[in-house]
Amino acid sequence: MDAIVVEELRKVFKPGWPGRPNVTALDGLSFSVRRGEIFGFLGPNGAGKTTTLKILMGLMRASGGRAEVFGKPAGDVQTRAMIGFLPESPYFYDYLTAEEFLAFYGQLAGLDGVKLRERIVELLDLVGMTEARHRQLRKFSKGMLQRVGLAQALIHDPELVVLDEPMSGLDPIGRKQVRDLILGLRDRGKTVCFSTHIIPDVEMICDRVGVVVKGKLLASGPVDELMSRGQTQTVEIVCEGIDPHAVNAIHASATRVIERGRRALVVLPGSDRVDEVIRAIHAHGGRLMSVTPQKGSLEELFFAQTGTPWPADPNVKVPA
Ligand SMILES: Nc1ncnc2c1ncn2[C@@H]1O[C@H](COP(=O)(O)OP(=O)(O)OP(=O)(O)O)[C@@H](O)[C@H]1O
Numbered sequence: 001m002d003a004i005v006v007e008e009l010r011k012v013f014k015p016g017w018p019g020r021p022n023v024t025a026l027d028g029l030s031f032s033v034r035r036g037e038i039f040g041f042l043g044p045n046g047a048g049k050t051t052t053l054k055i056l057m058g059l060m061r062a063s064g065g066r067a068e069v070f071g072k073p074a075g076d077v078q079t080r081a082m083i084g085f086l087p088e089s090p091y092f093y094d095y096l097t098a099e100e101f102l103a104f105y106g107q108l109a110g111l112d113g114v115k116l117r118e119r120i121v122e123l124l125d126l127v128g129m130t131e132a133r134h135r136q137l138r139k140f141s142k143g144m145l146q147r148v149g150l151a152q153a154l155i156h157d158p159e160l161v162v163l164d165e166p167m168s169g170l171d172p173i174g175r176k177q178v179r180d181l182i183l184g185l186r187d188r189g190k191t192v193c194f195s196t197h198i199i200p201d202v203e204m205i206c207d208r209v210g211v212v213v214k215g216k217l218l219a220s221g222p223v224d225e226l227m228s229r230g231q232t233q234t235v236e237i238v239c240e241g242i243d244p245h246a247v248n249a250i251h252a253s254a255t256r257v258i259e260r261g262r263r264a265l266v267v268l269p270g271s272d273r274v275d276e277v278i279r280a281i282h283a284h285g286g287r288l289m290s291v292t293p294q295k296g297s298l299e300e301l302f303f304a305q306t307g308t309p310w311p312a313d314p315n316v317k318v319p320a
């Protein structure tokens with residue numbers, strides 16, 4: 001059984017007063033999340049990510065279609081206890097300290113005593129907030145609140161963790177920490193579904209991705225497969241000690257040859273002629289230094305399918 005199933009999901013927002021048009025936020029969206037995987041729910045601003053996650057959490061009603069978690073309709077009370085959720089704009093009780101806040105949520109989830117205290121220590125450490133544990137939440141930065149919010153989502157050690165933009169507001173180190181945290185959850189057999197509009201976050205850690213645009217699924221599948229689908233996969237070969245232009249097998253196969261000192265970079269349009277070129281390098285007394293397939297990216301896929309570039313986020317600098 002899948003962790004999440006969304007089928008032909010629709011959500012139409014009706015305006016508060018007459019004359020205003022309806023907003024179709026979800027327009028027949030379908031995807032599923034398998035148990036034990038990290039699923040990236042990727043889409044530009046306004047695509048319908050938060051709306052979908054709210055429906056899955058039972059916080060909002062769909063206008064049509066199916067939304068199920070662990071085989072039960074979204075919002076089912078028993079299933080809800082198996083889910084940890086980080087909302088997009090979490091509401092925090094300002095005057096609680098980080099520790100008190102987690103204790104509050106832990107008690108709601110039925111934890112208490114030593115078990116709860118130990119869990120809080122563990123989680124504060126996991127999200128790097130141990131030092132700030134006695135500080136009131138109103139004195140926290142956005143990134144610090146995000147970390148405490150993550151700890152809150154994990155307090156009852158849920159089977160499924162649903163995170164709405166978990167890396168938002170974090171600096172590059174914080175983003176890396178959250179990525180590692182998500183990978184750690186998968187290692188422990190948990191299922192993680194998180195939304196984002198940052199492509200590299202998905203490329204770096206997700207097993208599968210669903211790309212949503214204007215309330216519809218644009219593409220979904222294993223990240224590796226989508227990254228190479230329909231795109232020419234070039235192969236770069238670096239060699240040393242030969243003149244590549246003088247070797248027919250090389251210059252006839254390459255789309256580009258760049259020479260720098262004794263080294264040459266040979267770019268092949270695909271993998272068909274790799275063996276032939278390597279043999280030619282050796283046959284002419286050259287040395288092979290590296291062979292690197294260049295993967296496509298989800299950004300290319302998006303461009304190929306929509307004809308528009310992925311909207312850049314000037315606030316996010318993703319480390320290489
Ligand atoms: N309560 C609401 N009333 C009316 N329209 C809404 C409401 N909530 C969302 N929408 C609209 O639904 C669409 C999808 O919004 P949603 O918040 O789900 O997008 P998102 O993918 O989470 O975007 P972001 O990346 O900016 O968080 C948008 O056009 C938005 O304006």
Ligand SMILES: [Mg+2]
Pocket residue numbers: 049050051088164
């Ligand atoms: Mg959102």
